[in-house]
Amino acid sequence: MKVFVRDIAYRLENLAPLEYAESYDNVGLIVGSFHKEVKKVLITLDLTEEVFYESLKKKCDLIISFHPIIFKSIKNITGKTFSERVIIHALKNDISIYVIHTNLDVVWEGTSSYLSKLLRINREKVLVSKKETIKKLITYVPINYAEKVRNALFEAGAGNISNYSHCSYNFDGYGSYKGNKKTKPFLGKKEIFHIEKETCIGVIFPDYKLDIIKKTLFQNHPYEEIAYEVYNLENINPYIGIGFIGNLIENMNEHDFLFFLKEKMNLIYIRHSNLIEKEIQKVAMIPGSGRFGIEYAVKEKADVFISSDLKYHDFFKYEKKILIVDIGHYESEKFIKNLLKSFLDQNFTSISVFKSEVHTNPVKYFY
């Protein structure tokens, strides 16, 4: 079966909706066309010129990069930076470029899922929850149509609360209306006051599904004018957000834990704060730049916080409360290539997916 860029984008965006990306980010299809057929895909953390030449050598049609090749808007493309040169080469060679970044970071089956398995951690929840991800719909339906509308809303993605699906709240009451002469009321007659027994249905849904939920409501509700309300909820989804917190399957002393981390993540070195003389059980982690997460990890009483791009004073701050560990930005994210490869292999059996062999870490170590 032929696979097109749009098929791959659709699957990736089902896993990590574009709407979940941070405002500064630039995700989705960056270069190329959704209608292009794909036979070979190259996955990379960073799209450097070297990685681009690797894609040419491997005859790939699509490059999926974790870090965006374009962050800010550009006014001209003349080849003055490596990103511009890659874009020029990609267009000349008909290679598409797709980015999946902070949207992959915040979903439960995204960036953190691979790392928690690798480090043998039972995840409890995300460390820093994403706000404003839940909306609520209330609508009023004639009682004989309530089941149809409710089921259609479930089908469209409403009514999921963590491990429960088909959640809604329903009660019956009476709705009244009187149409003018231009109306064609589904029940009752125009220009005559009508009172009808209706079911009030309330369901929550992820905010990025607003359009499809409204479309589903309009297609399935029998009334000419549909009464409905949509609210933003303050509620937080514990499975959508940055990083994670959880418990090690087996507790370790600090020295053994650092050794374990170094081995599992194949690290050259680890920067860490003073040891806190405590067993490590509760682990908080944010792959990539995560210094904003330290306070959340302390609040959650984690024994260790692992991230990257931490500053000198971060290591002083929570003396004896938590072990602070910096494993490097590239090092904390390099396994994302494995995550994306196994996701694409599972979803597309007729294409070849390669992980870039280029070591794109711009930070070099002299030791």
Ligand SMILES: [Zn+2]
């Ligand atoms: Zn990063």
